[in-house]
Amino acid sequence: MNAPLSPTAARVDADGSGISVEHVTVTYRNGHTALRDATFRIPTGTITALVGVNGSGKSTLFKTIMGFLGASRGTVSLLGLSVAEALKRNVVAYVPQAEEVDWTFPVLVEDVVMMGRYGHMSFLRIPRQADHAAVEAALGRVNMLEFRKRQIGELSGGQRKRVFLARALAQNARVILLDEPFTGVDVKTEDAIIALLKALRDEGRVMLVSTHNLGSVPEFCDRTVLIKGTVLAYGLTSEIFTQANLEQAFGGVLRHFVLDESHAATPGTLGVLTDDERPLVLYKDRPAASGTAGSSEGIG
Numbered sequence: 286m287n288a289p290l291s292p293t294a295a296r297v298d299a300d301g302s303g304i305s306v307e308h309v310t311v312t313y314r315n316g317h318t319a320l321r322d323a324t325f326r327i328p329t330g331t332i333t334a335l336v337g338v339n340g341s342g343k344s345t346l347f348k349t350i351m352g353f354l355g356a357s358r359g360t361v362s363l364l365g366l367s368v369a370e371a372l373k374r375n376v377v378a379y380v381p382q383a384e385e386v387d388w389t390f391p392v393l394v395e396d397v398v399m400m401g402r403y404g405h406m407s408f409l410r411i412p413r414q415a416d417h418a419a420v421e422a423a424l425g426r427v428n429m430l431e432f433r434k435r436q437i438g439e440l441s442g443g444q445r446k447r448v449f450l451a452r453a454l455a456q457n458a459r460v461i462l463l464d465e466p467f468t469g470v471d472v473k474t475e476d477a478i479i480a481l482l483k484a485l486r487d488e489g490r491v492m493l494v495s496t497h498n499l500g501s502v503p504e505f506c507d508r509t510v511l512i513k514g515t516v517l518a519y520g521l522t523s524e525i526f527t528q529a530n531l532e533q534a535f536g537g538v539l540r541h542f543v544l545d546e547s548h549a550a551t552p553g554t555l556g557v558l559t560d561d562e563r564p565l566v567l568y569k570d571r572p573a574a575s576g577t578a579g580s581s582e583g584i585g
């Protein structure tokens with residue numbers, strides 16, 4: 286059943302200094318194996334897209350990296366540490382999908398962000414000046430300071446995402462996992478989140494971002510992991526985002542528009558792939574918008 290890694294994956298550098306997943310298999314209690322022999326490596330100082338259809342194993346992978354689920358085979362390491370050690374040292378944070386959070390729970394925005402500091406506190410969890418300062422700085426960075434006294438349930442979808450990102454920043458996480466950060470977010474907020482992620486990348490952090498917005502991946506993700514029950518391919522987005530790879534990952538789910546190219550200078554060079562919101566434009570079988578995130582190559 287295991288699809289072979291694409292030749293691209295074999296050529297990519299093997300630096301797993303950020304996230305390293307080696308031959309990981311995860312089986313749920315009911316016997317369902319959601320991930321089989323998954324392998325990829327991501328250096329620090331990068332933003333990597335995690336791309337796959339519904340049910341392909343993205344959340345399973347996140348939960349495994351966060352230590353919520355155990356792998357029956359294989360190993361995960363974060364910044365060279367085991368998952369248990371990474372959790373102990375507070376280096377990894379998870380920004381959840383909106384559906385995973387109980388928004389009726391009465392808690393203030395600043396309290397949610399303070400949760401990111403728990404691992405830095407003694408077991409009594411009494412915040413010190415440094416903790417308050419970290420919360421303030423994190424809220425400032427996501428432009429949410431004025432909402433600090435609001436109940437979390439009284440925020441818009443985009444504001445909620447920013448609060449959970451602030452929690453990861455207050456924690457000073459070096460590895461940040463983001464589950465569908467752009468769902469229900471307007472274009473302006475999406476741009477603001479992307480700008481922030483790029484700044485975090487340039488600080489040497491590593492981010493793994495699951496998204497269905499294929500069109501925005503080449504804009505801000507220097508690397509991509511394609512997943513479908515296993516890792517189909519991983520490496521530089523500019524090399525991974527080919528029509529053949531995407532069709533393997535998405536099967537019939539992906540819509541492929543063939544434009545009328547009869548008037549184009551070089552017919553056969555332009556294609557548009559989409560699964561929902563943002564279409565991906567391929568020019569000569571490569572992302573048309575690629576290159577903006579590639580500047581991070583060599584960082585870390």
Ligand SMILES: Nc1ncnc2c1ncn2[C@@H]1O[C@H](COP(=O)(O)OP(=O)(O)OP(=O)(O)O)[C@@H](O)[C@H]1O
Pocket residue numbers: 313314315317318319337338339340341342343344345346
């Ligand atoms: N608790 C569970 N017990 C058994 N099987 C599960 C459980 N959670 C998920 N699965 C199955 O594992 C597979 C992968 O699910 P997962 O949630 O990781 O997919 P996903 O890529 O995150 O999907 P989506 O894009 O819809 O969020 C699916 O077939 C799903 O039905």
